Amino acid sequence: MSGHGAEGSGWPASSPAMSSITAVGESYQKFNPRAYLQNNYMPPRADFTSEDCVVPWKLRCLAEAFATGEIHGHTLIDIGSGPTIYQLLSACDHFEEIIATDYLEVNREVLRQWVQDKMDVFDWSPYIKHVCKIEGRGEQWKEKEQKLREKLRQILPIDVHQPNPVGSPLRQLADAMVSTFCLEAVSPDRLSFEQALQNITSLLKPGGHFLLIGALEESFYLAGEAKLSVVPVSEADVKEALTKSGYKIHDFRSYIMPPGLKIGVDDVSGVFFVHAQKQPVV
Ligand SMILES: C[S@@+](CC[C@H](N)C(=O)[O-])C[C@H]1O[C@@H](n2cnc3c(N)ncnc32)[C@H](O)[C@@H]1O
Numbered sequence: 001m002s003g004h005g006a007e008g009s010g011w012p013a014s015s016p017a018m019s020s021i022t023a024v025g026e027s028y029q030k031f032n033p034r035a036y037l038q039n040n041y042m043p044p045r046a047d048f049t050s051e052d053c054v055v056p057w058k059l060r061c062l063a064e065a066f067a068t069g070e071i072h073g074h075t076l077i078d079i080g081s082g083p084t085i086y087q088l089l090s091a092c093d094h095f096e097e098i099i100a101t102d103y104l105e106v107n108r109e110v111l112r113q114w115v116q117d118k119m120d121v122f123d124w125s126p127y128i129k130h131v132c133k134i135e136g137r138g139e140q141w142k143e144k145e146q147k148l149r150e151k152l153r154q155i156l157p158i159d160v161h162q163p164n165p166v167g168s169p170l171r172q173l174a175d176a177m178v179s180t181f182c183l184e185a186v187s188p189d190r191l192s193f194e195q196a197l198q199n200i201t202s203l204l205k206p207g208g209h210f211l212l213i214g215a216l217e218e219s220f221y222l223a224g225e226a227k228l229s230v231v232p233v234s235e236a237d238v239k240e241a242l243t244k245s246g247y248k249i250h251d252f253r254s255y256i257m258p259p260g261l262k263i264g265v266d267d268v269s270g271v272f273f274v275h276a277q278k279q280p281v282v
């Protein structure tokens with residue numbers, strides 16, 4: 001899936017909006033997964049020493065959401081997975097099948113390599129160990145790692161700017177959805193952010209739960225040679241977009257990025273976490 005085509009996007013092929021979306025897709029051609037992982041998922045950002053650090057905060061948000069027991073079913077889909085799997089560690093105990101998605105083949109291949117336990121893949125063990133610790137069930141980290149590898153059964157191309165983001169409608173709507181640092185990082189403006197949210201919502205069954213994590217007031221980030229534009233969003237912008245797409249917000253939390261984690265790889269001000277639920281259409 002190229003994602004560059006105007007076909008079916010709902011925008012006129014030559015409109016300014018479609019031109020901006022095409023430009024975003026072109027900017028991602030230089031995205032370097034290894035550099036992206038280095039910038040965001042290794043020290044100093046990968047600091048597990050205090051519950052106040054961003055990684056423990058984010059993993060706790062996800063673990064606590066799944067610990068409610070409200071979020072379960074057969075299939076969970078992750079939107080814009082990139083080269084990362086940390087966002088699925090607490091989910092894998094509550095679903096039979098997990099679908100990862102990304103726009104870039106390089107990222108989908110990184111995920112395939114991890115699932116197949118190939119050499120030279122990123123070491124997620126600090127994240128897996130931390131999740132096992134905060135979940136408090138005494139699960140061995142290698143068990144959780146193997147469980148996720150078994151459940152991560154599909155790794156699909158996706159373009160959130162298409163009305164059918166994964167090409168054809170899913171055989172079965174997802175019971176739950178996760179997305180981390182994707183929508184704002186691939187949308188040139190607020191309107192396309194809201195439209196992308198509307199598009200991915202078509203993949204989630206009515207009543208399905210959605211865990212959304214993203215960057216607050218960020219305008220760019222680096223991933224090797226790529227400098228990607230990000231649409232700056234506030235808490236209010238995110239809440240408004242979710243409401244417009246028919247969600248009820250159950251929980252909204254924000255984390256202010258400490259100065260020590262502002263390392264030049266982006267200009268993120270904070271991180272938001274939302275637990276929302278798609279409301280049935282009456
Ligand atoms: C900032 S990364 C987020 C990666 C990961 N979810 C995380 O938490 O770090 C944004 C991801 O969105 C993907 N992406 C770019 N354009 C997209 C599009 N039109 N639709 C869906 N995903 C897209 C990129 O390939 C990249 O993996």
Ligand SMILES: O=S(=O)(c1ccc2c(c1)CN[C@@H](CF)C2)N1CCSCC1
Nearest residue numbers: 040045054055058181185215221266268
């Ligand atoms: O908050 S992070 O430092 C983080 C993680 C990923 C990103 C950003 C920040 C900000 N820029 C985003 C670009 F889209 C990607 N973090 C990294 C460790 S795990 C918890 C999340």
